[in-house]
Amino acid sequence: MTEQITMDEWLAEMDKIHADDEGLTGPEIAKISGRSESTTFRMLFKGLTAGRYTKGYATRTNSRGALRRVSVYRVVSGDEWQQELEKWSGGDDGLTTREIAKMLGCSIRPAYHMIHKGIAAGRYTEGYALRADRINRQLRVPVYRLVSGDEWQVEVDKWFKEDQGLTAVEIAKASGHAKNTMRRLINRGVAAGKYIKGFAYRRDKRGTKIHVPVYRVVK
Structure with a gap:
């Protein structure tokens, strides 16, 4: 029998997603990093697979001013996105x-x-x-x-x-x-x-x- 999750636990989980540190969308990360959106999404997908990032949902305003539910991503370790991106823009950028x-x-x-x-x-x-x-x-x-x-x-x-x-x-x-x-x-x-x-x-x-x-x- 699966363990039942309480309403309080659900609310706590939702609070994590809708807190100030709710994460960034793919286009927002692309803008910060200066990369294309397609490149950023490949990076995110690889990061999710490797367990480095986690995916949640948040609301954003679209070009027409309407609120939409979108995917957002966060670094699992709790580091800021800027620190994660600096790893790739620094001298130790890796090997091809x-x-x-x-x-x-x-x-x-x-x-x-x-x-x-x-x-x-x-x-x-x-x-x-x-x-x-x-x-x-x-x-x-x-x-x-x-x-x-x-x-x-x-x-x-x-x-x-x-x-x-x-x-x-x-x-x-x-x-x-x-x-x-x-x-x-x-x-x-x-x-x-x-x-x-x-x-x-x-x-x-x-x-x-x-x-x-x-x-x-x-x-």
């Missing part, structure tokens, strides 16, 4: 997928997969920064940072030490499970944030060094 791939010494695709699995597990956060393209134009591109604030090199070192992880085949062999069963268990664990996926080198049947996915338990 290409930059991370170069540091790892792998191609862009495995780096991309590692980053997005990390975002789903709440380990990395995504923002946007300016980078110069080949003809020196300043373009806004996605950049990534560790949520904990550690350096990327620390994260990279984890994958290139002895404790770099095990492949799905190696885990299946050690556990006695079938390969397909083990892959399903691992994927569920990655989605739940229990395991983290990275990439390491192994040799194939011909002895060629190849880049393969490896998994470790999140400590």
Whole structure:
């Protein structure tokens, strides 16, 4: 049987949403940050997924002067939006997928997969920064940072030490499970944030060094 919530608790919950610190709408955050609304909404969606922001509802006046119910967002930690935005506009704005791939010494695709699995597990956060393209134009591109604030090199070192992880085949062999069963268990664990996926080198049947996915338990 589900626990019944009292009217007082409901009112207290509504007060949080309608308090002075009710949050900001997507367009309001875009205006503060100087980013486009589409870029801001992507940032918000990623932040909600990673548990960094929370979504509520508030009333705003539209262009015709009528009150409308709209979605508003707040930083979970209670920090001000300006502090959150300053993280992305400061010097430590993060690294692009290409930059991370170069540091790892792998191609862009495995780096991309590692980053997005990390975002789903709440380990990395995504923002946007300016980078110069080949003809020196300043373009806004996605950049990534560790949520904990550690350096990327620390994260990279984890994958290139002895404790770099095990492949799905190696885990299946050690556990006695079938390969397909083990892959399903691992994927569920990655989605739940229990395991983290990275990439390491192994040799194939011909002895060629190849880049393969490896998994470790999140400590």
